[in-house]
Amino acid sequence: MIKDQEKQMELLVKEISIAIDHSQIGVESLENQVGEKLRTAAIAAQSMLNPDINKVTNEQLAKLSEKLGVSHITLMVKEKDDIRGVKSSDPHERNLSTKEWDYWYTAFQQLYLHKNVSISQGQKLPNYWSGPMNISASNPNHVDKWGYYYDGTTNYIISPYMRDNQIMDVQDHIGPDAIVKKTLRDNATLLNIVGFNPQTFGFSPVYTEQNGKRFIELGNKDIQFGQYKYKDKTADISAVRKANKTGELVSFQSNFGNKKVLKSFISVPSQKPYVIGIVTDYNVIQEVLNKQLLNSLIISIIVLVFVFIVSYFLARYIVRPINQILLKVNEIAKGNFGEQVLVERSDELGLLSNQVNTMSLNLLHYTDELKKKNKEIQYHAYYDFLTGLPNLRFFNEAASKLASLNNNRPMAFLFLDLDRFKFINDTFGHATGNAILKAVTNRISCLLKEGEMLSRIGGDEFILLLPNTGREAAGDMAQTILKELEKPFVHEGNGFFITSSIGISMYPIDSENVEDVIKNADIAMYRAKEQGRNNHQFYTSDMNDLIQRRAVLEKGMRQALERNEFTLFYQPKVDINTGMIIGNEALIRWCHPKLGMISPAEFIPLAEETGLIVSIGEWVLRTACKQNQEWQKSGFPEMSISVNLSPRQFQQVNLVELVNEVLSDIGLDPQYLELEITESIAMYNEHYVIDKLHALKNLGVKIAIDDFGTGYSSLSYLKKFPIHILKIDQSFIKDIEAGSDDTKIITTIIAMAHNLKVKVIAEGVETDEQLQFLQQQKCDEIQGYLFSKPLSVEEYNRMFEEVQEAARIKINTSSL
CATH class of the missing domain: 3.20.20.450 (EAL domain)
Known part of the structure; x- marks a missing residue:
């Protein structure tokens, strides 16, 4: 009877493990989608923020987090032997140290070195790593997900973060705990079912410390599912480790008060093996044994036949619809959101089917919304939010493509910086400053011909591309812009007088590399500033000497x-x-x-x-x-x-x-x-x-x-x-x-x-x-x-x- 019971336990474990594996596929798919959303949000944030962390404020990050639909955004910089969170929309994430974060810190260092992240944990994409989802030690009703993006164009790592309840909802409906509860309800002989992590059970919990908060990675929980009742800790630890090591079923009897139970531990091989422990009421087994001793062989055979028939029909009644549900869950886990389970029953399996259908429709709606959001994020990744002009990323790609097709025909790059614009922001507020920036954009845009492109690259700086334009024409355009800006700007009854300093660099005369031409135009703009502002200057090679001296002085001043x-x-x-x-x-x-x-x-x-x-x-x-x-x-x-x-x-x-x-x-x-x-x-x-x-x-x-x-x-x-x-x-x-x-x-x-x-x-x-x-x-x-x-x-x-x-x-x- 005991051997038969153990065989049934093995069959039951196989059914439970299959159901759990399918449910985990759905959870992993959701986790990957959250990770990809965080990467998209990080790229969009990069395009909207100044590449220098000293010019980014926590208030900007708070507004940007709300706009991009993430919980918060943190900017991390390398300081000596540490990588610290410096700016964040969440005050708890500021000034936190990461050098004690084990493989997380290793991943941050590899990102800073422009290497592909090589650790086994988490989600790895170009210039991006997303750590495994964590469960808060103080609040296990949600999961936390972080993403980290760095492509070398900023002096900080961008880390968007998302707190998500949907994965916990999925697990509550079709996860291991739901499967265990259903199994226990359907079999009065079973008292308890628990999933043990053999790598952590019996050891201290593995926590991740972040700025005073403790998190447990999903894969590091010692109890993977079920409620750990009927504890006999020493014997249970030994049985879990033996079952995991040998792969064989381990059973022993135990007493809890007046109740005698049979404990069975079976290892389940998977990517991360775990051990299922099942507690059976031994009194039920003993009663069956007593009846077998008292009854005749014929009655025993009749009972066995009857049990077999009942078990067969019961299995058809329960297992078949479960298999249908698992099949659809597997389809949903593969990304076929919207799939529906056709099990029309009014019992628990019918309720489970309805819940799976609801989850599938919710996932379909979620992904549709995500696609719409991604289109908006994609737009802001290439266009300036305030003026609608192309940003520097778009400008660089377009200019490089045009240069490759231009057969070395001349192009002019005009780098514009509004003079003393900070005074307007400080005196009249950023709302007035933004209105002036839009008005400047409109005035310059009205001067452009077909094929010419204006881009806002940050703050009060613009860059203008003039294809098929020589030096004289570029100078004429600069003078036209300066005269156009001399007209007063009127906002809320106040008149503002704006001037600009313009630097001009010629392609391919000054350089055959577009990025170098833009840099040269920037250098020429600073010369225009030095010449009293409100003028334009063409780039010359000797300007590099001034920039080099400036760099030497700045470096020396940091050590002086x-x-x-x-x-x-x-x-x-x-x-x-x-x-x-x-x-x-x-x-x-x-x-x-x-x-x-x-x-x-x-x-x-x-x-x-x-x-x-x-x-x-x-x-x-x-x-x-x-x-x-x-x-x-x-x-x-x-x-x-x-x-x-x-x-x-x-x-x-x-x-x-x-x-x-x-x-x-x-x-x-x-x-x-x-x-x-x-x-x-x-x-x-x-x-x-x-x-x-x-x-x-x-x-x-x-x-x-x-x-x-x-x-x-x-x-x-x-x-x-x-x-x-x-x-x-x-x-x-x-x-x-x-x-x-x-x-x-x-x-x-x-x-x-x-x-x-x-x-x-x-x-x-x-x-x-x-x-x-x-x-x-x-x-x-x-x-x-x-x-x-x-x-x-x-x-x-x-x-x-x-x-x-x-x-x-x-x-x-x-x-x-």
């Missing part, structure tokens, strides 16, 4: 702080009434190890553009404050130190905290620190500037407006902003002559500042005549070569008394 190549010089400021040195301005200098001394006029704009000005500016602030504190400790008179703040530094959210931290660390009284800002900073955003200046003033530091008179020179912000000092730009001081316009301007500035209770300092004072004029106008402080050039710390320590005495004599002599 570590190598102590920067130094500060200090220029004294003198009280015009007493002749006493009352402060110093800190001026940065850079001695490049190969190029020698680099002018601040050359490297400061580059540092501002690259963002390096933030770390450099912090070094200047800390170094200047420390030096001033050392001077005070060594017996010098108490003097203020002036430090210039760049526009990017001023926009730092933590600027006030940083200044307070530096003063606290060094122990310098805030009254001895002056922060100089330019008029352009003052006009950046009125409410933002006012709040930040008040916060700095509350620390006790002084605020000065530098280069006053060369920018906006607005009386309104002088009244609103909590400033202490105005610095008259040296361009006015240089041309001081009696009755000149410059002297009138200086006189007006001093009078206006004094009426507002603001001190005035004149910089660039070099002659006695200039000093006398400033004394007559009651200027408060002066600074310039008349007293001292900028001095190194060593020169300052050595020459202070000499400079102080000379300044006192000049002030007293001039005032006589």
Whole structure:
């Protein structure tokens, strides 16, 4: 009887395993489709985002995730020996480390090296890898799927993520647990059916740690299906491993309270083998054995015949419709969505058939929607979302194809960048900026002939392709565009004046490679910027030298702080009434190890553009404050130190905290620190500037407006902003002559500042005549070569008394 029971268990296991294998095919097909959708979303996201991660915001990623229909998008970058999630639409995914993620981290490294991912897990496509689906350890009612895309055109890996309940729904309807429940309902002898993973059962669960959350990969669960009841852990672990190793059925009896059971463990060979454990009520078996002993041989034969007949018809009644259902499920798993099961019954199998039919129709609807979505994603992968113009990917492909068919006939590439467009976005908002971009697109598009193509490649940059066009015609087109843009743009009652800098490169004269021609046009555009904007420049080979020098400076500047190549010089400021040195301005200098001394006029704009000005500016602030504190400790008179703040530094959210931290660390009284800002900073955003200046003033530091008179020179912000000092730009001081316009301007500035209770300092004072004029106008402080050039710390320590005495004599002599 026991042997017969074991044979039945083997047959039952075969039926269950077949049903499970077919259900898994459907789940794997759904997982692959989710992975492919994530790849399509990643490609579309790449086309809509700036390739530089520093120019992408978390808010952009949040909007893009909603648009592309994914849960969230994360951008990952390589940092030393780690690959980190830096930007994300989900705050929990930011700043997470992946170097402890085992084979996931291996896959990320291979993507960065442009290699095909070689690990066995997950879904592998060109430039793409999608890790296995995970189940959240805290919420097992859904599965999570990540995709990772990198083709080398960005400095980050794009990782869209999707949380999906549909696979769990499919498993609930036709998965292993559903099959087990049906089998248990139909056989009262069976008490429990469980699927064990022999690789993990008896070991600690295999979790994936991600930013504080734990996930279990579907293939790493120790209990694959069913509920693990009637636990005899030690004996069960031994039986599972033995059954998996030998491939033979392993059975043993066990007692649970007053219930005696028979446990059977059978290994199921598959891609990932598992062991099915079946618990049978042994009392039922014992009763049958007792009846066999009491009944005669004839009755036993009749019973066996009867059981055989009943089993035959029962099998036809149950197994046949199950086979029909499994056949259709197999068709659905192959991608034939919409297939229907024709089992018209009112029992559980009929209900299961209806559920399979519903799943099939849902999959058909899901794939149809996915196809529609893919068409939209495909469009956005090649066209700019805002203007509808071709993007850089489309432009490169079209230009390369045209070049291959053009037989080396000339083509012109015009690279356009709108001048100071950031000011419009910062002042009037991105909605206004977007409206202006659309209007610019319409104006330029109206100038195009058939075959000419305009593309927006990001931000306020456009590129124009003019086939069969020579140098002269290209220059004429650039001039036409510049004149067309000179007309004011009107939006919501406001007039905007837009200019553009245009760089022109000729194919095949400047290069026979389209990408190089585009790069050359970009270089020429920067030359147009340097020439004062609102003009066009043709590419020349010597421009590469400037770009190379720029690259050398940028690379060197990233290491200059570590190598102590920067130094500060200090220029004294003198009280015009007493002749006493009352402060110093800190001026940065850079001695490049190969190029020698680099002018601040050359490297400061580059540092501002690259963002390096933030770390450099912090070094200047800390170094200047420390030096001033050392001077005070060594017996010098108490003097203020002036430090210039760049526009990017001023926009730092933590600027006030940083200044307070530096003063606290060094122990310098805030009254001895002056922060100089330019008029352009003052006009950046009125409410933002006012709040930040008040916060700095509350620390006790002084605020000065530098280069006053060369920018906006607005009386309104002088009244609103909590400033202490105005610095008259040296361009006015240089041309001081009696009755000149410059002297009138200086006189007006001093009078206006004094009426507002603001001190005035004149910089660039070099002659006695200039000093006398400033004394007559009651200027408060002066600074310039008349007293001292900028001095190194060593020169300052050595020459202070000499400079102080000379300044006192000049002030007293001039005032006589």
